[in-house]
Amino acid sequence: MQRYFLQTDSNERVSVKGDDFHHMIRVMRMKEGDSFLSVFQDNKSAICKIEEISNDSLTASVVEWELNSTEMPVRITIVSGLPKGDKLESIIQKGTELGATEFIPFKATRSIVKWDDKKAHKKIERFEKIAKEAAEQSHRRTIPFISEPKTLKQILQTVPSNAVKLVAFEEEAKQGESSQFKEELQKVQNGDHIMMIFGPEGGLTEEEVHELKNHDFISCGLGPRILRTETAPLYALAAISYELELKR
Incomplete structure (x- = not known):
């Protein structure tokens, strides 16, 4: 229907x-x-x-x-380093289906794409349309909020003080780190707010990760394989859903 x-x-x-x-x-x-x-x-x-x-x-x-809710038991903000092509559209579409609450495009150091402020309104309108259609298709009750792209400084100024703050860093995976993400998810309670940051195609720089850690973000790997920028947020959302909706 x-x-x-x-x-x-x-x-x-x-x-x-x-x-x-x-x-x-x-x-x-x-x-x-x-x-x-x-x-x-x-x-x-x-x-x-x-x-x-x-x-x-x-x-x-x-x-x-309708009495049953299809929403995640937590709020999830996905912060994605601006990727090339239509990858951000894919992240928003699939991420909406997987339960994300908000998407923030991130002007990362290694983002190749340069955001055109003159076309910003039309781009955001398109992202909102994609999110709305994905929310309808997946029978959600809320449409995720799509933010205009922000710098790291702007993001850090608006992080909720009580949020569970995570950053996916591929160097952690290369070094064999495999438990931090799982351990943090096990601490999450219904009603919490999770904010997770992902880099663009070239990944996050050491300086960006260091700055995030200074603001209490926890760096974690996402398994032994290195995921594409459009794959990593979807992996994380699926893992959160399994831990909070299926496993419990």
């Missing part, structure tokens, strides 16, 4: 306009009596049935409220 994020708080009656209305009627060919899933701004969700369709909107009523 198709899921839609509506720009209104939960209510027994629903009005749908704009792009969602177009998708329902023109793409999905929905008719009166058909059902869809609504996710409201207060994170409640429900099965709704279409009652009436006009030229530019439709009205529906709630048939059944």
Whole structure:
């Protein structure tokens, strides 16, 4: 059943306009009596049935409220060094499906891509659209927040004081470190906030990792293999899901 994020708080009656209305009627060919899933701004969700369709909107009523949540039991912020090509789009799409709460592109020292501020608004809009569609597909109740790219200094100024702070550093993996990530996840409690930083294609510099450690980030490897910049966040999210949702 198709899921839609509506720009209104939960209510027994629903009005749908704009792009969602177009998708329902023109793409999905929905008719009166058909059902869809609504996710409201207060994170409640429900099965709704279409009652009436006009030229530019439709009205529906709630048939059944969803009780089970599909959200991670923790908040997860993924900070990714700006990668080349469309890799960031892939990280946002797959990371949304895997449960991330927020994405922060990171202007790392070794980032080859230079962020064009003139095109920033359109890029963020595209990232938000990708996250919304991925959240609908994976039946989430929230759409991750997409930040504009930040420098390391800007990131460190906004890190929540109570966050579990991790940095994936490939040199740790090369040296055989394999337990720190697992040990930190075992300490995480429901409701915690995890912030994890990943480098771009060339990895993080020693100076960046040193600065992060000075701000209480814990450096860890992600297994014995060196992962691509677009693979590492997905590996981490899958591991967090296993530890907090499947294993417990």
